Amino acid sequence: MAQTLSRPQNLREWFAVALVWGAAALVTAVFCWLLGDIVWHGLSHISWTFLTAPPENAGRRGGIGPILVSTCLILGVCLTVSLPIGIGTAVLLAEFTSDHSLFGRITRRSLDVLAGVPSIVFGLFGNAFFCKTLGLGFSILSGGLTLACMVLPILIRSTEEGFRAVPTSYRLSTAALGLSRTTTIVHILLPAAVPGLLVGLVLGVGRAIAETAALIFTSGYVDRMPESLLDSGRALSIHIFDLSMNVSGGDANAYASALVLVILLLAINGTASWLATYGLQRKAVTV
Amino acid sequence: MTPVEPITGPRARHPLEERSVCQGPQSLIEIDRLSLYYVDKPAFQDVTLSINKGCITALVGPSGCGKTSFLTCLNRLTDLIAGCRVSGRIMIDDLDVMAPDTDVIQLRRRIGMIFQKPNPFPLTIRRNLVFPLREHGLRDRGQIAQTIETTLRDVGLWDEVKDRLDSPALALSGGQQQRLCIARALALLPEVLLMDEPCSALDPLSSGVVEDLIVSLRSRYTILIVTHNLTQARRIADHAALFWVQNGAGRLIEVGTAKQIFEEPRDPLTAAYVSGMRG
Numbered sequence: 320m321a322q323t324l325s326r327p328q329n330l331r332e333w334f335a336v337a338l339v340w341g342a343a344a345l346v347t348a349v350f351c352w353l354l355g356d357i358v359w360h361g362l363s364h365i366s367w368t369f370l371t372a373p374p375e376n377a378g379r380r381g382g383i384g385p386i387l388v389s390t391c392l393i394l395g396v397c398l399t400v401s402l403p404i405g406i407g408t409a410v411l412l413a414e415f416t417s418d419h420s421l422f423g424r425i426t427r428r429s430l431d432v433l434a435g436v437p438s439i440v441f442g443l444f445g446n447a448f449f450c451k452t453l454g455l456g457f458s459i460l461s462g463g464l465t466l467a468c469m470v471l472p473i474l475i476r477s478t479e480e481g482f483r484a485v486p487t488s489y490r491l492s493t494a495a496l497g498l499s500r501t502t503t504i505v506h507i508l509l510p511a512a513v514p515g516l517l518v519g520l521v522l523g524v525g526r527a528i529a530e531t532a533a534l535i536f537t538s539g540y541v542d543r544m545p546e547s548l549l550d551s552g553r554a555l556s557i558h559i560f561d562l563s564m565n566v567s568g569g570d571a572n573a574y575a576s577a578l579v580l581v582i583l584l585l586a587i588n589g590t591a592s593w594l595a596t597y598g599l600q601r602k603a604v605t606v
Numbered sequence: 607m608t609p610v611e612p613i614t615g616p617r618a619r620h621p622l623e624e625r626s627v628c629q630g631p632q633s634l635i636e637i638d639r640l641s642l643y644y645v646d647k648p649a650f651q652d653v654t655l656s657i658n659k660g661c662i663t664a665l666v667g668p669s670g671c672g673k674t675s676f677l678t679c680l681n682r683l684t685d686l687i688a689g690c691r692v693s694g695r696i697m698i699d700d701l702d703v704m705a706p707d708t709d710v711i712q713l714r715r716r717i718g719m720i721f722q723k724p725n726p727f728p729l730t731i732r733r734n735l736v737f738p739l740r741e742h743g744l745r746d747r748g749q750i751a752q753t754i755e756t757t758l759r760d761v762g763l764w765d766e767v768k769d770r771l772d773s774p775a776l777a778l779s780g781g782q783q784q785r786l787c788i789a790r791a792l793a794l795l796p797e798v799l800l801m802d803e804p805c806s807a808l809d810p811l812s813s814g815v816v817e818d819l820i821v822s823l824r825s826r827y828t829i830l831i832v833t834h835n836l837t838q839a840r841r842i843a844d845h846a847a848l849f850w851v852q853n854g855a856g857r858l859i860e861v862g863t864a865k866q867i868f869e870e871p872r873d874p875l876t877a878a879y880v881s882g883m884r885g
């Protein structure tokens with residue numbers, strides 16, 4: 320890589336190059352140190368029993384079985400709700416709303432603001448609306464729905480970008496064949512917009528799965544195995560928070576749980592970028 | 607008006623190659639004082655023209671004189687462009703194209719369009735043809751298979767692709783892609799084909815193949831072709847129309863048989879253009 324850059328001519332360029340590489344090295348180092356620390360402390364505690372057994376003694380011993388189940392259920396609710404709404408809104412914004420219309424401008428602006436709202440605000444909103452007003456109480460359903468609200472802005476905006484990146488020639492050629500708008504969207508535009516959708520999904524899910532503040536007020540922290548979506552369930556991030564803050568002697572299991580969370584995140588990222596490359600490959604042939 | 611052949615009906619083909627059709631000309635499309643504006647900027651104004659059935663009509667003229675815009679009026683693709691306004695009248699047989707209650711889906715089935723850049727869908731070769739057919743209501747597997755073979759034979763692609771119908775259409779060469787796009791349009795049994803510089807993105811060899819294909823479609827279809835290649839226009843067209851930008855908007859300068867336009871142009875602009883002085 321260094322060879323492809325032109326060789327620095329003088330001191331100032333040397334300095335600039337050193338600065339750029341230094342910054343990159345620093346970022347990588349911080350990440351490695353963080354990861355290393357978690358792996359170092361956590362790896363030895365991870366076993367099949369840890370992944371499946373229920374926590375004991377407030378989580379000091381035992382495993383994270385029910386917590387993993389709750390986390391997946393919360394994520395499942397979040398995706399089931401946010402994907403259709405997200406894709407629908409993105410289609411509305413990208414295909415049926417002109418850039419300059421009032422509706423489009425207001426919606427986009429609101430989404431951008433919402434995407435930046437701190438998660439604790441979503442947590443309080445979720446608590447007031449889903450738990451109290453809708454009477455869902457502290458439950459996996461409330462938690463998942465709150466996360467959906469949090470993830471939607473990111474998901475919608477990047478899916479919309481995905482739709483906008485599809486060349487106009489597709490729309491013209493389908494229209495010229497007398498195909499309806501709906502057909503075009505479902506069969507041609509949606510598959511081509513998949514990479515954008517995946518980017519939004521990774522960002523959104525990444526944010527959701529690591530979420531603590533929004534879940535504390537909505538899905539609660541009961542660490543029993545949930546029996547239905549209306550049961551309270553403790554998410555992985557909350558478990559880590561609880562173990563490291565409230566439970567003395569819970570550090571080892573906190574590290575192990577953190578490692579599981581990181582592995583989950585990396586796995587989701589990896590799957591999505593694999594899917595995206597696959598999707599992009601299909602698209603790349605177009606050009 | 608001849609009713610639109612239902613796509614689900616018997617897949618009747620139009621009779622093959624009858625050069626005669628174009629010798630006793632019979633008008634199919636009547637365009638009356640057509641103008642098109644993009645927001646407030648006119649693309650072309652006041653075009654009155656009649657297109658003969660079964661003939662190849664070439665539209666020529668310098669870049670930006672509104673040829674593409676003109677074609678998109680005929681199948682109302684202009685509906686898709688925000689801020690685009692069209693005035694005037696287009697009659698195909700006795701179908702009023704611009705009328706608000708015209709069924710654009712059926713209109714676009716009757717009028718196929720081929721674009722400058724080949725634009726097959728990112729699907730397999732087979733799916734490229736099946737997808738529009740199904741959407742227009744053809745479900746019968748036998749008829750679909752039959753149509754695929756006939757149209758691919760019509761465009762001379764059958765022998766080249768019959769063994770790889772299920773490979774991606776985008777893996778075909780540019781010329782093959784363009785012929786696939788023509789097949790895709792033909793599969794819907796259109797009466798009119800609009801071709802916007804169909805050869806200009808192709809190498810000379812593929813361009814020649816597509817050109818021969820267009821000639822072979824004469825008289826089965828009414829063809830409007832935009833081309834910057836005057837020798838090509840001269841070779842294949844029965845009629846020719848010259849557009850030119852005057853006072854900031856495209857105008858129809860002269861229209862006539864190809865022979866007359868290219869050999870004894872009446873308008874000095876046409877004379878200059880076809881002699882290559884201002885090409």
Ligand SMILES: Nc1ncnc2c1ncn2[C@@H]1O[C@H](COP(=O)(O)OP(=O)(O)OP(=O)(O)O)[C@@H](O)[C@H]1O
Nearest residue numbers: 644648649667668669670671672673674675676687
């Ligand atoms: N979507 C659009 N929005 C605004 N103006 C447009 C649009 N499409 C075309 N125009 C303008 O309308 C005029 C005619 O364009 P058009 O594409 O019809 O010309 P053309 O004769 O097809 O040119 P070429 O030979 O280069 O393809 C041009 O001045 C162009 O800038």
Ligand SMILES: [Mg+2]
Nearest residue numbers: 673674675802
């Ligand atoms: Mg053009």
